[in-house]
Amino acid sequence: MTALATESRTAPSRFAWFAADTWVVARRHLVRLVHRPDELLGTLLIPVMAVAMFGFVFGDALGAAMTVPGGEYREFLLPGLFALTMAFGIGNTTISVASDIRGGVLDRMRSLPMTPAAVLAGRSVADLLTAAVELAIVMALGTLLGWQWHGGVVALLAAFGLLALLRMAFSWIGILLGLPVSGPEAAMKYFSLLFPLAMVADTVIPTDLMPTWLSGPASWNPLSATVIATRNLFGNPAGPATSWVAEHATALAVAWPLAITAVCMPLALARIRRIAR
16 A cells, blocks of 8 residues: 555655655654753763863873963863864764664564664754754853954854764764664664774874874865865864865865765665665
């Protein structure tokens, strides 16, 4: 019945149904988050601790290594933490998807005239809306600690858009990782893989200060392009643009998330269709 109903819809009708189904799934995740604010708190805890540790405990020492005052180092640091907040959201995504699979949510949705793509798209939309709240909170915290942007509103919105693109890419990575695991407990182990990715990037220190064998891979980390581009848009201190990546950071901050999404999205859709059979 579901297949016949889907085939009988015109293209605009199918898009309208897809958009409606996507919003239903997204709203479900948002309502769940309202009732479980510890998930949002857990995502924010890491960047808040990073501000305290790297900004104040080690800030003067790291600033001295960069030959800048500690306050200027904190302005350098905050865009990196904004990107880390977007990246660390992958943990909640992976665990949530694994919980839905184990809890039979997909099986219940199979009884409805809903496409599997809407199930995943709704998860991604919910992640983006949640990320906007997370980013607003971390930016407000950074402002209280002395961070500020020095550009106009357009530059601020552009930086916000680049960070949202990064979150979208990590959302689809989290969805793809969460589909095949046995449950949320196993999904939590993926979160530990983020720390090397987060540190081996232009987030906490410039890649120029890393060993030569590490600075090359670190500069090509997708996080590095977004961090460098947002620092430029915010008018915050940035390391010297001595690499090709740094010189083309804005273009790469768009290209990397789109490429990651283009790879992970069809793989996730193929996976959920196999599960739904």
